[in-house]
Amino acid sequence: MRGALGGPRVLLRRLREVMAEPVSAQDRLDKIVVLIAANMVAEVCSVYVLRVDGTLELYATEGLNRTAVHLTVMRIDEGLVGTVAREAEPISLSNAQAHPAFSYRPETGEEIYHSFLGVPILRAGNTLGVLVVQNRAHRSYTEEEIEALQTTAMVLAEIIASGELTAMALPGAEPAARRPLHLKGLALSEGIGLGHVVLHEPRIEVTKVIADDLPGELNRLDGAVDTLRASIDIMLEDEGVARVGEHREILEAYRMFAHDRGWIGRMREAVMTGLTAEGAVERVQSDTRARMLRMTDPYLRERMHDLDDLANRLLRQLTGRAGGSEHKGLPDNAIIVARNMSPAALLDYDRTRIRGLVLEEGAATSHLTIVARALGISAVGHVENIVGQVDSGDAIIADGVSGEVHVRPPADVEAAYVEKVRFRAKRLEQYAALRDLPTVTRDGTEIELHLNAGLLVDLPHISETGATGIGLFRTELQFMIASAFPRTNEQLKLYRSVLDAAGERPVVFRTLDIGGDKVLPYMRAIEEENPALGWRAIRLGLDRPGLLRSQIRALLRAATGRELRLIFPMVSAVEEFDRARHIVERELTHLRRHGHDLPERVLVGVMLEVPALLFQLDQLFTRVDFASVGSNDLVQFLYAADRGNPRVADRFDALAPASLRALKAIADKAAEYGKPVTLCGELASRPLEALALAAIGYRKLSLSPASYGPVKAMLRELDLAAAAALVAPLLAEGEVASLRQPLKAFAEKAGLPL
Ligand code: PEP
Ligand code: MG
Numbered sequence: 001m002r003g004a005l006g007g008p009r010v011l012l013r014r015l016r017e018v019m020a021e022p023v024s025a026q027d028r029l030d031k032i033v034v035l036i037a038a039n040m041v042a043e044v045c046s047v048y049v050l051r052v053d054g055t056l057e058l059y060a061t062e063g064l065n066r067t068a069v070h071l072t073v074m075r076i077d078e079g080l081v082g083t084v085a086r087e088a089e090p091i092s093l094s095n096a097q098a099h100p101a102f103s104y105r106p107e108t109g110e111e112i113y114h115s116f117l118g119v120p121i122l123r124a125g126n127t128l129g130v131l132v133v134q135n136r137a138h139r140s141y142t143e144e145e146i147e148a149l150q151t152t153a154m155v156l157a158e159i160i161a162s163g164e165l166t167a168m169a170l171p172g173a174e175p176a177a178r179r180p181l182h183l184k185g186l187a188l189s190e191g192i193g194l195g196h197v198v199l200h201e202p203r204i205e206v207t208k209v210i211a212d213d214l215p216g217e218l219n220r221l222d223g224a225v226d227t228l229r230a231s232i233d234i235m236l237e238d239e240g241v242a243r244v245g246e247h248r249e250i251l252e253a254y255r256m257f258a259h260d261r262g263w264i265g266r267m268r269e270a271v272m273t274g275l276t277a278e279g280a281v282e283r284v285q286s287d288t289r290a291r292m293l294r295m296t297d298p299y300l301r302e303r304m305h306d307l308d309d310l311a312n313r314l315l316r317q318l319t320g321r322a323g324g325s326e327h328k329g330l331p332d333n334a335i336i337v338a339r340n341m342s343p344a345a346l347l348d349y350d351r352t353r354i355r356g357l358v359l360e361e362g363a364a365t366s367h368l369t370i371v372a373r374a375l376g377i378s379a380v381g382h383v384e385n386i387v388g389q390v391d392s393g394d395a396i397i398a399d400g401v402s403g404e405v406h407v408r409p410p411a412d413v414e415a416a417y418v419e420k421v422r423f424r425a426k427r428l429e430q431y432a433a434l435r436d437l438p439t440v441t442r443d444g445t446e447i448e449l450h451l452n453a454g455l456l457v458d459l460p461h462i463s464e465t466g467a468t469g470i471g472l473f474r475t476e477l478q479f480m481i482a483s484a485f486p487r488t489n490e491q492l493k494l495y496r497s498v499l500d501a502a503g504e505r506p507v508v509f510r511t512l513d514i515g516g517d518k519v520l521p522y523m524r525a526i527e528e529e530n531p532a533l534g535w536r537a538i539r540l541g542l543d544r545p546g547l548l549r550s551q552i553r554a555l556l557r558a559a560t561g562r563e564l565r566l567i568f569p570m571v572s573a574v575e576e577f578d579r580a581r582h583i584v585e586r587e588l589t590h591l592r593r594h595g596h597d598l599p600e601r602v603l604v605g606v607m608l609e610v611p612a613l614l615f616q617l618d619q620l621f622t623r624v625d626f627a628s629v630g631s632n633d634l635v636q637f638l639y640a641a642d643r644g645n646p647r648v649a650d651r652f653d654a655l656a657p658a659s660l661r662a663l664k665a666i667a668d669k670a671a672e673y674g675k676p677v678t679l680c681g682e683l684a685s686r687p688l689e690a691l692a693l694a695a696i697g698y699r700k701l702s703l704s705p706a707s708y709g710p711v712k713a714m715l716r717e718l719d720l721a722a723a724a725a726l727v728a729p730l731l732a733e734g735e736v737a738s739l740r741q742p743l744k745a746f747a748e749k750a751g752l753p754l
Helices: 007-020 025-039 079-087 143-161 214-237 245-258 261-272 277-293 298-319 343-347 367-374 411-434 460-465 476-481 488-502 537-543 545-558 574-593 611-623 631-638 657-673 687-695 705-717 720-733 740-750
Strands: 044-050 055-062 073-075 091-093 115-123 126-135 181-184 186-189 192-199 334-338 354-359 378-381 395-399 404-407 448-453 470-474 507-510 563-568 601-608 626-629 677-679 700-703
Touching: 007 025, 007 143, 025 044, 025 055, 025 126, 025 143, 044 079, 055 079, 055 126, 073 079, 079 091, 079 115, 079 126, 115 143, 115 277, 126 143, 126 277, 143 261, 143 277, 186 354, 186 367, 192 354, 192 411, 214 245, 214 261, 214 277, 214 298, 245 298, 261 277, 277 298, 334 395, 343 367, 343 476, 354 395, 367 378, 367 448, 367 705, 378 395, 395 411, 404 411, 411 705, 448 460, 448 705, 460 488, 460 705, 470 488, 470 700, 476 488, 488 507, 488 545, 507 626, 537 545, 537 563, 537 574, 545 563, 545 574, 563 574, 563 626, 574 601, 574 611, 601 611, 611 631, 611 657, 626 657, 631 657, 657 677, 657 720, 687 700, 687 705, 687 720, 687 740, 700 705, 720 740
Parallel strands: 192 334, 334 354, 354 378, 448 470, 448 700, 470 507, 507 563, 563 601, 601 626, 626 677, 677 700
Antiparallel strands: 044 055, 044 126, 055 073, 091 115, 115 126, 181 404, 186 378, 192 395, 395 404
16 A cells, blocks of 8 residues: 555544544544545545435545535436445546546546545445545555555444534435435234334444554454354254254354354454454444345345344454343333344343334244234334344334334424324224124124233233133243243143133133244254244144143143133144043043042133144044134145245235135034134234134134224124125135235225224
8 A cells, every 4th residue: 555644554543533533523524534635645535425315415525626515416326426325335446537437527626536446434234425535647546445445434434323414414415324214114013113222132332443453453353253153163062052943054154154264354354454353343244234235135145144143243242242231221112123033032121111123024923923912012024124224222113003114203204103103092992992892793793802812911901802711822922931941830820810810701721832933942952954844832742741741730720610721732633632632631530539629621622723634624523622723824834835934924815715715614614513613813813804704604713912902893893794795706716816805895895994
C-alpha cells in the first residue's frame, strides 16, 4: 500500500481520535474524509449515505466540489456508487469513465478522476451507504487498499447506525439505517403485539473495533477459535445434546466451518488491517450476511446462516458473554425476534412480558406455534432477514392477524395499530358476551367447542370462554419445559389441578407425545434419520412401558372419584391400541389391589393422525370409547409434507378434496358406530376451516383459546344445512383444487364473521 501517512493502522488510530472528539456529526464526517484521502494518497474521498427513500446522498467529500454535499442525490440504480450499494461488493477501476455504469454529475467536478474505488458501508449485512476514493491517475488499487477501505467503512457504519446523522437530514431523507421497515410474513398466532425488540440470540455489540495491539488481537482471535472448536466437539460428543438428525447435522456443519481455513484466514487478515478480534469477526460476518441476502439457493443460504450463527458464538467467546444472560432485564412489552427457536426456549422467557414473536422461519402447525398460541402470544413467521434488520430495543409491531411486521414504525402507523388493538379488545368483549350462550348454528345444530391445553396457564381459559371441556390436554408440555423428568407426584399434581379447574367438564388427557420435534432436553435419544417417522409417542411408550405406566398411574390417581378420559397419540395399528389399553387395565388392577380409590369411570380413546388408521376404522371403532382427529399430523402424513418445514408445510391445502374426504370418512364411520369423535388439530381453530369441518359432519371441535370466540361467533351465524349442501357435491365431484374459495364466497355472501 502506498499510504504516505503510515498505512491503515495509523489511519484507524487517527479515526479513533476523531470519533472521540466532541464535534458535530458533519464535522466528524468532514475530518474523516480528509484523513482517509490523505492516508490512501487519493485526491478524493466521499461518503454517500443511503436514505429512507432509497436514494444515495453525498454527505461529505474531500476533493469533490464541497457545494455538492447534501445536494448530489443519486438513485440506487444509477452510477458506480449505486452499483456498489446494490451489489454490496467493492468496485475497483483504473478507468472509471469506461465502465458502463459510470454516470457523470457535473456539480461534483469528478470528470478528471480516472480511478475509482468504492466499498459498501455495511452493518449486519445491510448496506447503509458507500465510501469512495478516487484518483486522477489511472491506478489499480491493491487488495490491501480495498481491504483497508472496507475496514474504515465499519467505523462509518457505526456513525450512521448511531442515528447521529438523522438530525441533519431533511424529513423523508433520513439515513436508511434507522428507517421504518414494513415487512410481510406469515401469520402464525393471532393477536397484535406492540413492543420492543428482544433478540433471542442477541448480536454482540462490538464497541471497540480499532486495535491497540495487533499480535495480542491475533492471539485472542486464535484462542476464541480454539475454544469454539472445542465446544462444538463437546456438543457433538454429548449424545444428549446432539440427539437426532437435524440437530446433529447442524453441529457437523458448524464443525466444518469452524475448521474452514478460508473463514479463519479472512478474519485474521481483517485483524491485520488494524481491527480488534471482535471487529474482525464482525467485518467478515457482515460480508457473509451481505452475500447471504443476495443468495437464492436455499441450501447455500442455510449454510450462510450457519456461518452467521458461528460468528455470533465467536463474538460471545471474545466478549466473555458465552453463557448468554439474555433473559435478564426483559422489557414489559418484549417482542422476541429470532431465526427460529424451540418451544422450550420460548417457555424459558417470562411470559407475562412477551407481546409477540417474529421469526425468519416457523410454520403454522409447528409446536413452537402451538405453544405461542397456548400462551396467547401473537406470532409472525417467514420474515426474511428480520434478525439482521433490527437492533435490541427497536420499536416493533407484530401483527399476527395479517402477518405484517413494522419495525421502527412511523407515528401514524403506530397510532393506527393502537386503534386496532383497542378495536380487537372490543371484539374480545363481544366474544366474552357470547360466553354463556350455546354454540348452536342458525338452523339448530349444536357444535361442542372444547379447548386445547397443556400448561397451567391454559386453565383460566376454561371459565373465560365457557368451553364445554378440554378436548386435548397435551401432557408432554410439562415434560418439555422441565429440566428433568417430572416425578409421578408432580404429574399427579398437574393433572389434579386440571381436573379441578375443569370441574364437571370433561378433560381428554393425551399420554406423552414425545419424539419428532418434541424433544426433551434431558432425555437421551437415539439418532434417527426421520424423527417424525421414528420412535415417538405411543411407539416409545409401548417399548419403554415404565414411563407410560407411571404416567397412566398418575392420571388414574389424579382422577379418583371422577371420570378419566385418555387418548394415545400416533397409533398406527389397532394392536397398538390394544396393548396401550391393556396397560391401563393392568394399572387399574394394580391400584385396586393396593386399596387405592379409583376413577368413577375410565374412557379410552385414540388419536387419529396416522393415515393407516383410515383403513382400520371398523376395527378401531369397535374397540375405542371415543376418537380425536389430530389433523396436524394427519395432514402432514397424507401429503408427505413436514408440518415444521416452512418450505412445504403450506404447500398443500387442508381444504382440498383429498384431505376433506379423509376427514369425512372418519366422521361418517364414527357416526355409524355411534362413537364420539372430536377434531383437535389446528384446523378447528380457524373459522373457515371450522366451517368446513362442521359441513362434513364434525360436531365436536377442540381449539386454541384465542380461536374460541371467533369460531363460536361464526358457528352461531352459520346455516349448516346450506354449507353441507354446498360442500357435498364439490367433494363428490372432486373437480375443484380446494374448497377454500367456494367456502369463502359462501361465508361472504352469508355475512359470516371470519
Ligand atoms: C395433531 O397432530 O393434530 C395434534 C393435535 O397433535 P400435535 O399437534 O400435538 O401433534
Ligand atoms: Mg399429533
